Amino acid sequence: MNRPKPLSGFPEFTPEARIVEQFVLDRLRETFELHGFTPIETRAVEPLDTLAKQGEIDKEIYVLSRLHAEPGATTDLGLHFDLTVPFARYVLENAHRLQFPFRRYQIQKVWRGERPQEGRYREFTQADIDIVDTDTLAPHHDVELPLVSLAALERLHVDLGLPPVLMRVNNRRLASGFYLGLGVDDPAEVLRQVDKMDKIGPDQVHDLLISDVGLTESQAKMCVALAEINSADESFVDSVRALGVEHDELEAGLELLATVVRTAGAYVPGRLIADLRIARGLDYYTGTVYETHLVGYESWGSISSGGRYDSLASDGRTSYPGVGLSIGVTRLLAPLFSRGLLRASRPVPTVILIAVEAEETRAEAIAVAEQLRDRGIATEVAPKADKYGRQIRYADRRGIPYVWFGSSIAGEVKDLRSGEQVAADPSKWTPPETDRRPQVIPAIS
Amino acid sequence: MNRPKPLSGFPEFTPEARIVEQFVLDRLRETFELHGFTPIETRAVEPLDTLAKQGEIDKEIYVLSRLHAEPGATTDLGLHFDLTVPFARYVLENAHRLQFPFRRYQIQKVWRGERPQEGRYREFTQADIDIVDTDTLAPHHDVELPLVSLAALERLHVDLGLPPVLMRVNNRRLASGFYLGLGVDDPAEVLRQVDKMDKIGPDQVHDLLISDVGLTESQAKMCVALAEINSADESFVDSVRALGVEHDELEAGLELLATVVRTAGAYVPGRLIADLRIARGLDYYTGTVYETHLVGYESWGSISSGGRYDSLASDGRTSYPGVGLSIGVTRLLAPLFSRGLLRASRPVPTVILIAVEAEETRAEAIAVAEQLRDRGIATEVAPKADKYGRQIRYADRRGIPYVWFGSSIAGEVKDLRSGEQVAADPSKWTPPETDRRPQVIPAIS
Numbered sequence: 001m002n003r004p005k006p007l008s009g010f011p012e013f014t015p016e017a018r019i020v021e022q023f024v025l026d027r028l029r030e031t032f033e034l035h036g037f038t039p040i041e042t043r044a045v046e047p048l049d050t051l052a053k054q055g056e057i058d059k060e061i062y063v064l065s066r067l068h069a070e071p072g073a074t075t076d077l078g079l080h081f082d083l084t085v086p087f088a089r090y091v092l093e094n095a096h097r098l099q100f101p102f103r104r105y106q107i108q109k110v111w112r113g114e115r116p117q118e119g120r121y122r123e124f125t126q127a128d129i130d131i132v133d134t135d136t137l138a139p140h141h142d143v144e145l146p147l148v149s150l151a152a153l154e155r156l157h158v159d160l161g162l163p164p165v166l167m168r169v170n171n172r173r174l175a176s177g178f179y180l181g182l183g184v185d186d187p188a189e190v191l192r193q194v195d196k197m198d199k200i201g202p203d204q205v206h207d208l209l210i211s212d213v214g215l216t217e218s219q220a221k222m223c224v225a226l227a228e229i230n231s232a233d234e235s236f237v238d239s240v241r242a243l244g245v246e247h248d249e250l251e252a253g254l255e256l257l258a259t260v261v262r263t264a265g266a267y268v269p270g271r272l273i274a275d276l277r278i279a280r281g282l283d284y285y286t287g288t289v290y291e292t293h294l295v296g297y298e299s300w301g302s303i304s305s306g307g308r309y310d311s312l313a314s315d316g317r318t319s320y321p322g323v324g325l326s327i328g329v330t331r332l333l334a335p336l337f338s339r340g341l342l343r344a345s346r347p348v349p350t351v352i353l354i355a356v357e358a359e360e361t362r363a364e365a366i367a368v369a370e371q372l373r374d375r376g377i378a379t380e381v382a383p384k385a386d387k388y389g390r391q392i393r394y395a396d397r398r399g400i401p402y403v404w405f406g407s408s409i410a411g412e413v414k415d416l417r418s419g420e421q422v423a424a425d426p427s428k429w430t431p432p433e434t435d436r437r438p439q440v441i442p443a444i445s
Numbered sequence: 446m447n448r449p450k451p452l453s454g455f456p457e458f459t460p461e462a463r464i465v466e467q468f469v470l471d472r473l474r475e476t477f478e479l480h481g482f483t484p485i486e487t488r489a490v491e492p493l494d495t496l497a498k499q500g501e502i503d504k505e506i507y508v509l510s511r512l513h514a515e516p517g518a519t520t521d522l523g524l525h526f527d528l529t530v531p532f533a534r535y536v537l538e539n540a541h542r543l544q545f546p547f548r549r550y551q552i553q554k555v556w557r558g559e560r561p562q563e564g565r566y567r568e569f570t571q572a573d574i575d576i577v578d579t580d581t582l583a584p585h586h587d588v589e590l591p592l593v594s595l596a597a598l599e600r601l602h603v604d605l606g607l608p609p610v611l612m613r614v615n616n617r618r619l620a621s622g623f624y625l626g627l628g629v630d631d632p633a634e635v636l637r638q639v640d641k642m643d644k645i646g647p648d649q650v651h652d653l654l655i656s657d658v659g660l661t662e663s664q665a666k667m668c669v670a671l672a673e674i675n676s677a678d679e680s681f682v683d684s685v686r687a688l689g690v691e692h693d694e695l696e697a698g699l700e701l702l703a704t705v706v707r708t709a710g711a712y713v714p715g716r717l718i719a720d721l722r723i724a725r726g727l728d729y730y731t732g733t734v735y736e737t738h739l740v741g742y743e744s745w746g747s748i749s750s751g752g753r754y755d756s757l758a759s760d761g762r763t764s765y766p767g768v769g770l771s772i773g774v775t776r777l778l779a780p781l782f783s784r785g786l787l788r789a790s791r792p793v794p795t796v797i798l799i800a801v802e803a804e805e806t807r808a809e810a811i812a813v814a815e816q817l818r819d820r821g822i823a824t825e826v827a828p829k830a831d832k833y834g835r836q837i838r839y840a841d842r843r844g845i846p847y848v849w850f851g852s853s854i855a856g857e858v859k860d861l862r863s864g865e866q867v868a869a870d871p872s873k874w875t876p877p878e879t880d881r882r883p884q885v886i887p888a889i890s
Contacts, residue, residue: 380481
């Protein structure tokens with residue numbers, strides 16, 4: 001077999017990168033659990049009729065068939081393309097044994113048969129949090145969700161040196177109420193045009209609002225003016241009020257968005273702004289919407305987005321409104337890895353290598369290793385009895401910081417970085433806390 | 446939509462079970478890392494020609510096609526059915542940047558289009574460890590691998606209350622050497638029959654060895670006698686020697702197997718026996734082979750097996766021998782969950798609920814929650830401002846052990862189990878260590 005080539009769109013990481021990815025996933029999990037989200041995992045496949053309801057992206061679904069099935073026979077199963085559709089199905093299937101409001105997180109691979117390009121993958125990992133309730137979901141969860149996500153992303157920044165983020169938040173009730181207050185019939189149509197602001201600019205949006213949505217000149221002007229408002233504090237409320245439009249939904253939206261900005265300012269200052277042009281394409285959002293960029297890497301697109309939807313699922317009798325947010329783990333990490341901006345300090349968990357002088361002393365070396373492992377120190381026994389210098393080279397090539405020489409009674413530990421070698425007792429020797437696990441080395445300016 | 450039904454062969458866990466599964470995966474990962482295994486993860490798909498080489502199970506492969514591709518057009522990609530084939534491909538693809546011997550662990554889902562039945566799934570999680578080297582791999586790794594796996598399984602028993610295990614180990618060199626010493630031409634054919642011992646019994650195997658493999662009566666007797674030897678200590682060596690067969694490979698195998706038994710006796714006493722009937726069906730094993738049962742649940746089949754293979758992969762110039770072992774995580778856990786033998790003490794990570802007396806005081810409740818989270822205490826703010834009794838019922842239904850009442854200055858914490866309520870300071874209150882995370886509750890006799 002010749003050397004196999006990577007498959008486009010299916011990123012695989014080196015051990016150095018996978019170690020960092022695990023640290024990232026650990027911190028996401030920890031943050032979600034600190035906020036009372038419970039873990040679930042769903043199967044990778046869903047029936048096609050469950051997946052295909054989302055008309056927009058059914059082209060991207062991978063369908064399964066069995067290799068030796070009748071020709072053309074498929075299984076009616078496809079790989080899930082996000083974690084929202086399977087979660088909605090899970091809620092309906094298990095509603096009778098779940099407690100509502102149900103708070104869950106879910107960290108899994110998803111698959112899309114898209115044409116691969118930078119930032120678009122055919123297989124990628126998402127980390128989702130959602131809160132779902134029966135019939136109605138309290139509005140304060142719209143405030144809570146972005147804060148949980150920001151708390152998670154802030155830990156990646158502070159603990160692991162990833163770039164900081166900026167989350168831009170809007171509320172569809174604010175925008176819809178404003179449009180209704182202006183006398184516009186179809187707020188959704190306006191939103192779809194406003195969603196293009198970043199791509200085509202305010203002048204073009206203004207023209208489309210008149211030509212395609214049928215707004216008057218002054219209505220279009222006001223819609224664009226609203227979309228141009230943003231602030232890191234509550235001052236956006238005054239800017240909106242200054243436009244002179246009144247509507248109950250507008251008021252409700254303003255109050256919710258002001259609460260988000262105020263609360264975020266208290267707990268994750270500088271990471272969130274109200275930005276009234278954020279629309280998020282999908283129709284099903286009905287309240288808060290958010291998207292998030294890495295500061296300094298905005299062109300990579302949103303690495304975390306979501307919002308409120310009034311009907312995640314429905315079984316005919318009960319509807320399940322929710323608010324959710326997804327972090328694109330692969331989308332966040334793969335470009336950092338491929339540009340060499342983030343890596344682990346060593347490609348192995350091992351802290352110390354136990355040298356083996358001759359095969360006859362291997363049992364002795366294993367005894368030393370077991371004593372260290374008992375105290376949580378990742379230890380490897382040299383694979384080959386060999387000379388002093390070769391054992392050191394073996395450890396050095398792997399970035400293992402320490403080598404143990406001698407027996408369990410009269411041992412010595414060498415620190416390969418300082419060259420220092422000291423007498424050590426396997427029941428007592430302990431590495432500094434920073435050496436216990438590989439460190440994450442960011443190279444981000 | 447009516448309530449969706451589960452898909453046969455695709456197990457999904459309740460939150461209580463998923464919490465336990467995560468604890469299990471955490472301990473496997475920790476044990477593997479303590480022994481210097483580095484994490485990798487491979488994509489879910491492989492090209493069909495990579496997968497189909499394993500002639501035996503190509504019928505079980507799920508092939509991908511895109512929903513809106515030309516009719517009949519498939520992608521030439523299939524879902525991996527184990528973690529060995531993708532690992533072999535990963536080694537070939539990345540050999541130029543890996544350090545050998547390469548020690549890796551890999552915990553992922555795999556898929557097989559099999560007819561589902563108890564203990565057989567279409568989607569399941571495996572946890573694999575392998576050590577692979579170039580050209581030759583030192584024999585002491587045959588001793589090391591089962592010990593790592595047993596260390597992991599022993600932690601599941603001691604920390605989480607899973608049943609203990611018994612690993613049965615053999616060495617193919619021992620068996621082959623014995624058959625060659627008897628003058629048998631095709632040791633592999635003998636092994637294939639001996640593999641049936643547990644199913645059809647020694648008499649039938651004896652007859653098949655004569656009728657199908659062409660052994661003499663006395664050869665067949667000796668082969669069955671060898672397969673009936675087992676011991677928890679090194680006494681099996683004398684039992685084999687008493688049969689009076691001599692061969693270099695037999696000696697090498699005896700020495701390796703004796704070392705495994707001796708070392709396991711020192712570090713995981715009572716969990717491993719030499720059992721000379723263990724053959725493992727697959728042809729590619731060439732040294733140690735092992736399989737593992739849960740004590741008291743032997744009928745569930747092997748939950749961890751593996752062995753040595755002299756050629757995991759080859760690129761024509763270099764061959765990569767390895768020794769590996771796989772723990773069937775789903776196979777181990779799903780029956781324990783479905784029989785109610787294992788569950789988490791609560792279905793949420795939450796330790797304490799912050800009561801909200803009126804919506805106006807929600808900000809105050811969030812402030813208390815943030816102080817507790819800062820110290821690693823999983824905290825949820827009540828979703829609804831409500832009376833004392835309802836807040837308690839909310840927490841109680843979820844198994845949350847504590848409720849916080851009052852403000853951040855004058856707070857009180859109620860332990861719902863004892864009913865005790867005490868004054869508390871959010872910057873100081875700490876739950877007992879056993880309440881910090883859900884506990885695993887085994888119901889195993």
